[in-house]
Amino acid sequence: MRVRLEDVARAASVSPKTVSRVLNDEANVSDETRKRVLAAMEAMDYRPHPSARSLAGNRSFVVAMLYDNNDNPASTYLAEIQDGVLEACDAHRYSMMVRPLRMRSDDFIRRLDALISDHHPDGVVLTPPITDYAPLLKRLRERNVPYASVSPQGDDGIGVRMDEQAAARAMVEHLLALGHRRIAHLIGIADHGASRWRLAGYREAMAAAGLPEDPALVVQGAFTFGSGVAAARELFALKSRPTAVFAANDDMATGVMWAAGEYGLKVPHDLSVCGFDDTPLARQLWPALTTVQQPSREMGRLAALQLLNVLRGRGPGQLVQVPFSLQVRDSTARVP
Template sequence: MARRQATRHSTITDVADAAGVSIKTVSRVFNDEPNVRPLTRDRVLKAAADLDYHPNVAARSLAGRRSFLIGLAYENPSPNYVVDLQRGALERLHGERYRLLVLPFDDASAASGKMQAIARASGLDGMVLAPPLCDDPATVAELEACGLPYARIAPTSGGSHAPDVAMDDREAARAVVDHLVGLGHTRIGVVRGDPSHASAGARLEGYHAGLAAHGLAADPALEVQGAYTFVSGYEAGRALLALPDRPTAIFASNDDMAAGVINAAYEAGVSVPDQLSVVGFDDSNIASVVWPRLTTIHQPIRDMAREATSALLSLIDHEETVPHQMLPFQLVIRGSTGPVPA
């Protein structure tokens, strides 16, 4: 059998020859060094693209004492949320010299106060903190003290000089209640989010504010604890639908739990939306997969991750950043909500 010939990868010498410059000039271009004429830089980059040449990140980090690694730290039980989070960060890093190191934690409290050690062990140049780590006082204080550049996604607490990108969870939850009351619902249940996430408290506040704005009293019997997981939403849905005077609508604090509620309704023989309206939060992939498709709050998770990563790159490069960015939410009305049953 003939031996398979190894594919030859382009080298920095190939790029230099194709661009008609020295190897040192190519190195200067990829290290963003000054004193390279724009036309020369363009010629080198075009030659690299034509040859599908990619510089060795490890070698460049040794030469410049930088790792070109950005950390993305999070703890979230929703796989749909996590996918959008990573996509947003990767979109911003596309075409950049930096690479993304994903740092998932099963329990954010276990990482509290240890982010500096994790960053040093990984050789990170900076870090993006997603909920709930972005609100952890020990983590924020530690990063502030050690001077590692970082940015935060959707924080609800202060005490940080880092740039952050967020949306208004409280107002979004109020918009959900407005929508349901507009359909005639007055008995609205809620599945609360994971209490370790600040967003859960903000969304519950918005739910209460929405009820009060329409003259409706909050009923503790209609509030069930969830954990931002499908299973917790399913269990909460079963509990709410077992009530003697069950709700005609349920607001779940994320899409995974809303999908669990729909599953519980199906098993109980309760038709959605004819007998029960269900609303989620996030507008993640699962919102368009379940049937009926979920009415939900579109949270710009991918956009927030992309903008936070962009702010972090600016910090690392000592450029000006916008301290706080508030991105808009949108109520997306689909087939899981309808008029209150007669």
């Protein structure tokens, strides 16, 4: 039969309430007692019943990860974040629930409400692009559900962030150092923070190098392979082609490389290409893609950790920053 808290209590010769206190890491338990209780738990392989804890304690020990499965960049990105969130939840014996939500749909809030009413998550983790969806944030605050974000645009919440603008700037500086001057940029989906920051970094680096922006070299994309191909075709049709293309993510960069092949341009000899994200694909490409590594898994983990700190009453939680790292590989070279 299942071992219950009561059984542990008997074994440790304490009251059930004391075992509960130990289980929940509460104060005012003597070291001696705590040790004894922990030993008994260990010995009996005690597993608290999550439903009973939820019911009595009025908390669910559930963290929901919200994402937009409609227009999302790379799904491997989300999968990695999910993995990280899961790891953090596991470490603190919370369980994770994933909830796809469509930002564009008009019943977004209704679905959010249903999620809250049906599952009572103790908190939620938000992933781009819904990290910045105002009605969502508003409703979460109204319903008093704590949240942490991965790569939010605002500065007020808690969660995790990477300095994408600095990373983009570093990427472009790398191209500049290779002698490139006509450097194109493919923008991602317009209102995503990722697109803004990466564009800003590109501009910053170009301006710092004293290069005026050539509007023809800055092309709108949509984070997809296809949009990368399309944008590249536009660029290659230009009278004066760029010698390097910095795409706002790896999928588009891959598209650029394809289009280059189509045009008989050898990468990196005739054209340098670089991306952002360091998806698994980037390493597998030939030539391997120069890109920015974004530690998605770790970011998911850290965001969840901040949330858990709040949920477990360990202070307010912060907006932590993770470092980026340039992965210089074979797709960028000195200007011909």
